[in-house]
Amino acid sequence: MRRSIDRVLHGAAILAVVCTTGASVAHAANGVDPFKQVKQMKRGVNILGYDPLWKNFKEGRFRERHFKLIKKGGFQTVRINLHGFDHMDSTGKLDESFLHTLDWAVQNALSNKLYVILDLHNYTDFAKDPVGYRPKFLAFWRQIAPRYKDASNHVLFEILNEPNGELTPQLWNEYLREALAIIRETNPTRNVIIGPPFWNTFDHLKELDLPKEDRHIIVTIHYYLPMSFTHQGALWAPEWVHFSGVRWGTEAERRKVVEDFGQAQEWAKANHRPILLGEFGAYDKGDMESRAAYTAHVVRTAESLGWAWTYWQFDPDFIVFDMERDQWVKPIWKALIP
Ligand code: BGC
Numbered sequence: 001m002r003r004s005i006d007r008v009l010h011g012a013a014i015l016a017v018v019c020t021t022g023a024s025v026a027h028a029a030n031g032v033d034p035f036k037q038v039k040q041m042k043r044g045v046n047i048l049g050y051d052p053l054w055k056n057f058k059e060g061r062f063r064e065r066h067f068k069l070i071k072k073g074g075f076q077t078v079r080i081n082l083h084g085f086d087h088m089d090s091t092g093k094l095d096e097s098f099l100h101t102l103d104w105a106v107q108n109a110l111s112n113k114l115y116v117i118l119d120l121h122n123y124t125d126f127a128k129d130p131v132g133y134r135p136k137f138l139a140f141w142r143q144i145a146p147r148y149k150d151a152s153n154h155v156l157f158e159i160l161n162e163p164n165g166e167l168t169p170q171l172w173n174e175y176l177r178e179a180l181a182i183i184r185e186t187n188p189t190r191n192v193i194i195g196p197p198f199w200n201t202f203d204h205l206k207e208l209d210l211p212k213e214d215r216h217i218i219v220t221i222h223y224y225l226p227m228s229f230t231h232q233g234a235l236w237a238p239e240w241v242h243f244s245g246v247r248w249g250t251e252a253e254r255r256k257v258v259e260d261f262g263q264a265q266e267w268a269k270a271n272h273r274p275i276l277l278g279e280f281g282a283y284d285k286g287d288m289e290s291r292a293a294y295t296a297h298v299v300r301t302a303e304s305l306g307w308a309w310t311y312w313q314f315d316p317d318f319i320v321f322d323m324e325r326d327q328w329v330k331p332i333w334k335a336l337i338p
Contacts, residue, residue: 031189032153034218038274041115043299043337044077044310045070045320046279048105049121054083057101061315061323067108069321070314073328074337078114079278079310080105081121081161084140085133092139099147110152117193117310118144119158119278127165134175141182149186157183158193158278162200162222169197169207177211184214193276195220200278202264210273219271220278221264222312223298225256230294233285248282248290257301265305277302277309281318288331296335311336 047070053060070078080102087098102118109116120140126133137160148155159179163172176194183192196208200222210217224230232243268275280298282291295311302309311332314321320332 031216032191034191034216035274037115037153037156037191038218038276038308039306041077041276041308042303043075044079044115044117044308045075045336046079046081046119046310046313047315049081049083049313050316054087054098054101057097057104064108066314066321067112067114071112071114073333076115077117077308077310078109079117079119079158080109081119081313083122084120084144085122085125085136088136088139092136092142094140094143099143106148106151106155110154113154115154115156117156117158117278118148119161119193121161123160123162123164123167126160127163127167130167130171130175137175138178138182141179145183146186153190156191156193156218157187158195158220159183161278162195163197164199167197169204172197173207173209180211180214189216191216191218193218193220193278195222195278202260202267205264205267210271217273218276218308219268219273220276222279223257223260223277224280225260226253229286229290230282232283234283244285245287246290247287248294254297257297261301261305261307275305275307277307279310279312281312283318292331292335295332296338299336 047066048054048062051060051062053062067078082102084094084098087095089095106116106118120137122133122136126137141157141159145157159176167175180192180194183190194208194210194217196202196204196219198204198207200220202221202223205219205221208219210219226248227237227240228243229246229248231237231240232246234240264275277298282294299309311320312318315323320329320336321327322329
């Protein structure tokens with residue numbers, strides 16, 4: 001979010017990955033009621049967004065065993081953050097190594113009985129030049145949707161992470177329909193996740209214009225308030241990088257989360273859409289006690305409203321899993337899965 005330093009992985013390496021295609025992980029994709037699905041997706045975590053494995057599979061931090069570990073750790077869902085634009089040629093064709101790595105991830109998530117969200121995460125590029133990136137955006141879904149058309153309905157598509165900047169509400173409402181129409185050609189009833197403009201923040205839900213007739217949509221919001229706490233010391237967030245020692249946990253702060261989520265819930269009720277809290281968390285530089293208290297309060301509030309959630313993130317920052325020590329970051333993990 002609000003990232004000025006681009007951590008996006010570049011290029012594609014030639015990979016020799018033993019994996020199966022999307023089709024072979026398949027069962028018929030029968031439509032599932034999105035409200036029911038959100039109930040089942042419950043607790044999740046964002047994975048793989050910034051892992052070197054997309055560039056060179058052998059250098060991956062995240063390994064097959066981590067899927068099992070996530071499942072055993074009490075999670076039901078993974079949200080895979082995909083920088084698809086970085087793995088396309090000039091015609092928008094996704095390279096084979098990227099697709100094989102993706103198949104590997106989907107296959108492993110499914111065989112560990114995890115719901116898996118395929119989230120297009122090139123939001124920073126898109127926000128700078130929506131018109132220029134539109135062909136790549138549509139090309140992404142033109143390839144990904146048919147590839148997974150027969151995959152289990154435990155696979156969900158998320159059209160785009162955090163639309164912002166030049167990708168105005170008006171443009172976003174236009175583009176999301178275009179992508180959704182492409183997806184619906186091959187996946188008529190798969191649940192698709194879509195969030196509001198302005199970084200998927202709850203207070204912009206009213207600007208989100210979804211096709212009313214499509215009842216296989218889950219609406220996502222992200223929550224990082226207050227930014228001075230959750231993004232203190234974060235290099236990519238110039239407004240907050242100089243903050244440090246900000247704690248969290250007063251009564252007023254706790255009430256604010258409840259009120260904000262209550263506002264989102266009112267919208268969800270009025271519009272008959274289920275909610276996924278797709279990202280939330282507090283950056284590693286804050287004090288652990290406050291971070292754990294914040295995390296616990298956010299998830300318990302979300303759960304009290306019947307939302308599913310996916311914590312930001314497994315690795316390499318805001319970590320709930322410490323790859324170097326090969327263990328859960330206990331206070332955060334316990335806050336998420338008590
Ligand atoms: C971005 C991450 C960032 C996080 C919190 C995500 O959407 O992809 O890079 O760390 O938001 O700011």
